Amino acid sequence: MSSASLLPPADAQPPVRHPDAPAPGEPLGAHYEHCFGCGPGQPHGLHLEARAGDGVSLTAEFTVQPAHQGAPGLAHGGVLATALDETLGSLNWLLRTIAVTGRLETDFVAPVPVGTVLHLEAEVTAVAGRKIYSRATGRIGGPEGPVAVRAEALFIEVKVDHFTEHGREQEIRAAMSDPDQIRRSRAFEVNP
Numbered sequence: 001m002s003s004a005s006l007l008p009p010a011d012a013q014p015p016v017r018h019p020d021a022p023a024p025g026e027p028l029g030a031h032y033e034h035c036f037g038c039g040p041g042q043p044h045g046l047h048l049e050a051r052a053g054d055g056v057s058l059t060a061e062f063t064v065q066p067a068h069q070g071a072p073g074l075a076h077g078g079v080l081a082t083a084l085d086e087t088l089g090s091l092n093w094l095l096r097t098i099a100v101t102g103r104l105e106t107d108f109v110a111p112v113p114v115g116t117v118l119h120l121e122a123e124v125t126a127v128a129g130r131k132i133y134s135r136a137t138g139r140i141g142g143p144e145g146p147v148a149v150r151a152e153a154l155f156i157e158v159k160v161d162h163f164t165e166h167g168r169e170q171e172i173r174a175a176m177s178d179p180d181q182i183r184r185s186r187a188f189e190v191n192p
């Protein structure tokens, strides 16, 4: 049961897939080398890999590593919430909207053992002004496997200044000076 702030208002609109969004089945790639959710440069990160789906939806996979434990042999709940947050956040790339998580509500349905491949699917359900409503499900072992986690979220559209004003200067400078234009833009999720 989600809280009232996650219910789209009456004037909400269906999401619109950006014409330049990656085709269904295409990997989205990491948006930032050092992102804990998807970055290849984080040794203990989730290394979550997302692929575009139809409309404003996607699928993602995350393999639970020993570094992600909470209890012996079981994934930490906060790590699972991170996987959901990352998956839901990646949807905004299909809208080409820069947005951050305002609210994330998670149901932990079943424990997730280390070694599990968590198969996630997510979709944007509605957009109302700067507010983007979305939901995700994570299943154990395969896309049709048993449900382990579910989430609903509200992302809020922001300007790139959100990152440049609040982030630490040394990382901002490094990301800004990346010669790869797409990587540089995606670090801040800016429309390249």
Ligand SMILES: CCCCCCCC(=O)SCCNC(=O)CCNC(=O)[C@H](O)C(C)(C)COP(=O)(O)OP(=O)(O)OC[C@H]1O[C@@H](n2cnc3c(N)ncnc32)[C@H](O)[C@@H]1OP(=O)(O)O
Pocket (backbone or CB within 6 Å): 005, 031, 037, 085, 086, 087, 088, 089, 090, 091, 093, 099, 100, 101, 102, 103, 129, 130, 131, 154, 156, 158, 189
């Ligand atoms: C590919 C990328 C993958 C990335 C995946 C990971 C994504 C993340 O984890 S992002 C990091 C975590 N999130 C953050 O750090 C965000 C921190 N929070 C903030 O910076 C601000 O609170 C921010 C930007 C969300 C909203 O502030 P601001 O821009 O001043 O907007 P504000 O006017 O307060 O709110 C706008 C609307 O959203 C609503 N809203 C804002 N926050 C919430 C909330 N927590 N719950 C419900 N509604 C909210 C407001 O009620 C308001 O609604 P309305 O327009 O109907 O009045």
